[in-house]
Amino acid sequence: MATSPGGGGAGTDGSPGGGRGLPIGGEGKDMVHEMLAAAGPGGIAQVQEACLMPYPLVRHLLGMLEIMDISRVEAHRAVLQRAKERLLSRVAALSGRDPGDKARLERLLAGSFTYLGMADMREVPLAVMERLERVPAQHLKQLAADTEVFKILPPGVQRQVWEYDKNLLQSDALPLVGAYKYEIATYMRALAADEFLPGVAAAAARAAVSIMAPDRGPPGGGGGGERGGAADADSLAGLGGAAKAGAGAGRGIRRGGGAGAAAAAAAAGVGGAHMLGGGGPGGGPGSGTVPGGPPPGITRKILRKGSRITQALKGMVGSSPKIYNQIVELCCVKFRDAEGLYVGVRECSYAALRAQLLMALHDDNNPVAARDRCHELAWTLDAGIRAGGLSDKHLEKLGRFFEDIMEAAEESEGLAAGGGKRRRGAAGPLPGGRASSRAPLDEAESAGAGGHGGGAGGVVEPLRVLGDAGLVLRDPSALHLLAAQVLALLHTEVVAAERLPRDVPDMALLLRLMQLAVEARSMMRDRVYRYPDPDKAVLHDLLPLLAAALVDSHAAAVKAAGAGGGGGAAGAGPAASAAPFGPNLLTSPVGPEPAALQEEAEVEFPDAGTKTRVCGALRGNEVARRLMQTFALERLARGDYMTAVKFLSLLARLLVPACLAVEAADFASTLAARLAELVKARRLGPGSRLWVVAVDNLLVGAVDAHTQTHEEVLRLLLAAALPTPDGRPPLLTPGELDAYLRLTLENSRRSRKRYKKFSGGDALARFPMCLLASDIGSDIGSDGWPGILALKLKGADGVRSVYEMFRRVPGINPDVAPALFEYLAETKQ
Structure with missing residues (x-):
């Protein structure tokens, strides 16, 4: 010094x-x-x-x-x-x-x-x-040069040094930003692709009740008196095998977007967010507490309060907008410059951190949050995630947010071209800038809602806000929410209301938001920002195809329910005739059991052109892939195994190995957990079509996407290789099991190597700021399971402890399973 x-x-x-x-x-x-x-x-x-x-x-x-x-x-x-x-x-x-x-x-x-x-x-x-x-400033320069003295400075002085020296700030914040992806609760939430399926189930329940109303016939049958007109060439008729000509015109009734749907979700028997402690029907974030049901899962507010990384970064920020902007810039740069063609859970962790840090400041009523250009967007999404779905107010608020951006961009273009007198600031206000005259629509619905409105301020290029907005939308929970909301609208506004997806404004809005999220990285790289329109193949071909599959499913359910109880209800009046289509229709499986599916099943396309466009969208557009993956998971949760097999087969044929090994971590992890439940109940086993499509063609190739995905696949194989507690025999022989394990080990080399690099130390151990332990959370608050991170780090690559469990498989030994025992010997500590 x-x-x-x-x-x-x-x-x-x-x-x-x-x-x-x-x-x-x-x-x-x-x-x-x-x-x-x-x-x-x-x-x-x-x-x-x-x-x-x-x-x-x-x-x-x-x-x-x-x-x-x-x-x-x-x-x-x-x-x-x-x-x-x-x-x-x-x-x-x-x-x-x-x-x-x-x-x-x-x-x-x-x-x-x-x-x-x-x-x-x-x-x-x-x-x-x-x-x-x-x-x-002369003292700040000397303080920045001495790292030992910097560690003992008061937090307020440290923030001044960080503001003065950008390089020092980056060197201290970067390890935390990079370590966020390894927080247990962070990636468990990111991998829960079905966390919002309870809201979809609630929408399906409402749609089923609407379809089976006495003034409407069952799907595929003759309509009521006002539905007897000629067929509409642009309707859903003809896309599905059960959708007959004669279906009437769409009804313009606006239905709720899915918020507050816990009771209907519980009635439909769908339990989302199983990976976060939902524990059964109706569980999971946003599902609320239903009579006799399990408590809700870990909320987003609990996650960010318990996240040691988020709280440490919040301590760095304090009340300094400059430090906050630098940390947000770090998240953007790490996301933008990530290698690879596809975006996986690791890359999306930067988007999750950007949104969670903003909402952590919002929880504390920190004025820095109100200055963020995407504060209102993140606030609305957080409220929707907490509620388990996007209500009409949420959708209106999201639409208004992006309308403000486009208006500001138009005004900026007009000023640049020498247009008329401006109506607002230099480039128009940012979204949320009208807080003084227009309060948020649903402040009480957001976790930790403060008393302030959205962000304020102006930028030279208003469309650059779209890059930040796309990163916020790229938060895995936000993307899961949008995909689930599309399916909910597919039930309520397309199938039940007999409309085409292109005629539902909220559907177009959700697709634009998803498209913005998946294009955010390319926009940041090219520095060309736009508010993308929905992909035409998704809106005009894929969604009608999914809607037709739902119509077929409803028709199959009605047929099965009518065959089971139609005789006694004949001539008994409308109430009695509607009885077979009541709660039993919503909870009973559709079609055969998964183990009984032996024949190959294909998606039925209305024509070759539609097939070409849908397949092209699945190969080239992540929005299409996410929607179909979420649809397949929803069909599995509903018990419609035949439809699930059809769309899983299509995915298995079109998803390239590189995509499976990066992008499909959340889908594969959730799918493996769902199938493991069926295997434990001995409702699914090797040889069935669902097993061949899901396990052999999808899951085994996706183990490299994430160590937790790898672990879920291993637990599925373990359930098939062990006898059940009630004495039913294993479904896999030791030799068959060894063949699967050989593939999982071969396909997961890269992810296991990455995990070995991470397990070398704790990023917070080198954090220079003097924060209290209560300020940075704990393992229990962050993960929900005390000490689980330390337990995982004892393994050489994050999954060895699961491979060790296969020693319990009856009849297994080094002679019949050499791949397993060679791996265990090589990684023995």
């Missing part, structure tokens, strides 16, 4: 010896060394004389204290302590905002700054810097 002028000496208050400064730290050591080297033992007296306190009575007082057996060291320390206490009490009485006090503090800092390197004296400059609102 370089020294500052004006060292210690009595001359500062007019006492004898004024004007003489003592060398401190390294300079003092050099002075002592030079005196002793030049004068030998006689140099000791010279050192004492040079360093003696400049008062006439000091020499006599020191001599008296030596007679009293008080050493000179003890005497000096006592004097130093008393002087330091008096000085610190005076510093505490000064205010950094008063001009006179500020000048005194700056002079005192200049005189004491050199003492930062001395443990006994550093309290004075630290106290002075803490009282100052802004530390002078």
Whole structure:
């Protein structure tokens, strides 16, 4: 540490010896060394004389204290302590905002700054810097250069140093940003692709009740009196095998978007978010508590309060917009510059961190959150995630957010072209800038909702906000929410209302948001921003195809229910005739059991052109793939195994291995967990069409996407290789099991190697900020399972502990399963 002028000496208050400064730290050591080297033992007296306190009575007082057996060291320390206490009490009485006090503090800092390197004296400059609102720049430069001194600075001073030195901020924040993807609760939530299926089930329940109303016939049958017109060439008729000509025109009734659907979801028997402790029907985030049901899962607010990384970054930000913008920029750069063609859970962790950090500041009513251009967007999405679905108010708010962006862009273009007088600021207000005149629609619905509105401020290029918005939408939970909401609208606004997807405005909005999310990285790379239209193949071909499959499923359910109870209801009136289409229709499986599906099943396309366009969309558009994956999971949860097999087969044929190994982590992890439940109940086993399509063609190839996906696939295989608790035999022989394990080990080399690199240390262990333990959360709060991270790190690659469980398989040994035992021997610690 370089020294500052004006060292210690009595001359500062007019006492004898004024004007003489003592060398401190390294300079003092050099002075002592030079005196002793030049004068030998006689140099000791010279050192004492040079360093003696400049008062006439000091020499006599020191001599008296030596007679009293008080050493000179003890005497000096006592004097130093008393002087330091008096000085610190005076510093505490000064205010950094008063001009006179500020000048005194700056002079005192200049005189004491050199003492930062001395443990006994550093309290004075630290106290002075803490009282100052802004530390002078010359001192910040020296503080940034000394990492050891930086660690002991007060948090407010550290933030000033970070604001001054961008490189230091990046070096301290980057390890935290990179480690966020390894937080247990973070990636467990990101992998829960079915966390919003309860809302879809609720929408399906409402749609089924609407379809089976007495004034409407069952799907595929003749309509009521007002439905007997000619066929509509643009309707869903003909896309599905059960959709007959004669279906009437669409109805313009707007239905709810899916919020508050816990009871209907429980009735439909769908339990989303199984990976987060939902525990059964109706569980999961946003599902609420239903009578007799399990408690809700971990909410987003609990996740960010328990996340040690999020809380540490929030501590870095404090109330500094500059530090917050730098951290957000780090998230954007890491997401933008990620290698590979496809975007996986690791890359999306930067989007999740960007949204969760913003909402963590929002929870604390931090004014920095209100300055963020995407505050209103993140707030609305967080409220929808908490509610388990997007209500009409949420959808209206999302649409208005992007309308404001496009209006601001149009005004900016008009000003650049020399257009008329502007109506707003330099480039129009950012979304949420009307907070003073328009309050948020649903403040109470958001977790930790504060009393402030959206962001404020202006930018030169309004469309650049779309890049930030796309990153917020890329949060895995937000993308799962949008995909589930599309399926919910498919039930309520397309199938039940007999409309085409292109005629539902909210459907187009959701597709545009999903398209913006998946194109955000390419926009950031090219620096060309736009608000994309829905993909035509998705809107005009894929969604009608899914709707037709739902119509077929409803028709099959109606047929099965009618065959089971139609005889007794004949002639009994409308109420009795509708009985077979009541709750039993919503909870009973559709079609055959999964183990009974042996024949190959294909999706039925209306024509070759539609097939070509849908297949092209699945190969080239992530939105199409996510919608079909979510649809397949929803059909599995519903018990419609035949439809699920059809669409899983299509995915298996079209998804290339590189896509499976990166992008499909959440889908594969959720699919494996769903199938494991069927295997444990012995409703599914090897040889069935569902097993061949899902396990052999999809899951085994997706184990490299994430170690948790790998683990879920292994648990599925383990359930098939072990006997059930009630004595039913295994479904896989040791030899067949070894063939599967050989494939999973071969396909997961890269992900296991990445995990080995991570397990080397804790990013927070090197974090320089002095935060309380309560400020950065705990393992229990963050993960929900205390100590699970330490348990996982004991394994060499994150999955060895699961492979170890296969030793329990009956009849397994190194002769019949060499791949397993070779791996266990190689990774033995």
